[in-house]
Amino acid sequence: MVMLLSVPLSAQHWNVQTYGSAYDINSMFFVNGTTGWGVGVNGVIRKTTNAGRTWTAQTVNTVNIFNSVYFIDASTGWAAGQGGIVYKTTDGGANWVAQNANTTNDIYWVYFLNASTGWMSGASGILRKTTDGGTTWNTLSSGTGNGLTNIYFADANTGWFIGQAGLIRKTTDGGTNWTTQTSNTTQTLNSMYFTSASTGWVVGAGGVIRKTTDGGTTWTAQTSNVVPNLNSTFFVDATTGWIAGSNGVLLKTTNGGTTWVSQTSGTTNVLRRIFFTDSQTGYIVGHSGLVLTSSDLTVAASITSTCANSPLSFTATGGGFSPTSFTLSSSLPGSSSATFTTSSLTATAGTVSVPTTATYTVRATDGTITELASTTVTINPVPTGFTVASVTVCQGQAATLVASGCPAGGTVRWEDGSIADRFVKATAGSVSATCTVNSCTATANGTATFSSNVFPPPAAIASLQASTGGCPYxxxxxxxxxxxxxSGPNGYVFSNVYRDGGASQPVSATGIKEPGTYTLTALYSNSCGTNTVSQTVVVSGNRCP
Known part of the structure; x- marks a missing residue:
């Protein structure tokens, strides 16, 4: 059984899928996002038309090893390999017809520029070219006996081959003449990829990576930080590319190779070829029928920040296949989860009450393929301990209700829209306030009660004068x-108290011996409170004995 792994790139997770053969797969090629072929040991050729969800065996009259496959469209392609075998199909692989490569040496790579013109390279420096779709394969001189592992043409004239002992050669006349380029390595170079006629990469044994930006005139070393053999490279543009190698090595760059970052392939098997159909969806084939495939399954929350125990919905999108079931789970033990089913690639889970900040993962499956993608939702706490203190006052007073317990940075808003920590209410009844912190709210209510008692009227002083007849004043x-x-100098205090109180009460103080400033304070008090007012008067003259 061949295992196929699928990964949503945002989650960097690879899933195992069934391919259908236990033989090594050496090469693959896709003509679009769904249709591709894999070839390998024992003459195995398999085709997918649903982005790797299923792979169907195709019949070819050989048990030799296929090392390379190339298609120019969904109908026409070639597969080549051990002992110089070359097979061509013009019906998408329903039928494969043998061609004569005029060699018994192993063919390592086949490449076509169009339906007519193509090249092959292989063991012992063999090099072949066709201009009639492979009906005839003409011998070209490579100028070397080294094995040629890969060949690529940017146009009908400009091309490169690579091989053993760090070999790189370039042609500008379609392959008639070849010029050696300096790779500055003696390691075997296994794969190359060009994004233009000037910019390309080669990778090889011992973790070797080289890049050119001038068509190969100079090749600059890049750092892989690995020592296993690097067997295949693929770029989707001038900055983003991948390398696959032995021991499950998988590297990615997003800056043209300035830095290569290790990715988790989920296997220690030899990875032989890598191929991407777009910036998100890729495939890797390798040892024992291993096929890894990536996809663009993503998951998004309806919002990325919310309040504890608030409803939240999630959407799973993509995947490169047709999931029938989506399961939502959280990284928190015991947290809410939901399962939802759809026949499309987009589905929304039922709302889920989320307890706290966590990573939420959607698991999408069609029963065979399973993919995962995750998103993190920030959960802000709801304010606790927020209260509004009720108050009882007398008739004629204003009731002031005070809010407390709103955390630092929070806002207290009263029911009339005012923002403050207290609210003045002139009539009896309840009043509500809301504490808001990070968009999370808590509400509290307080009540204003007016007793039957009446707040005392204002105190007043109508007149105040000092005597002028001498001592005592x-x-x-x-x-x-x-x-x-x-009250006055030297602690002088004299009181008049009228139990019932009233207006225009006569007040007086006697026995004053010290000249100076004296103060009269009038008070109107009852159980509801006190009103006060003060006035001063000056006593003039000499101190009394």
């Missing part, structure tokens, strides 16, 4: 209230 006046206090 006295003070007198008229004031409104039920308590009156005279």
């Amino acid at each position: 006295s003070l007198s006046g008229q004031a409104t209230g039920n308590g009156f206090v005279f």
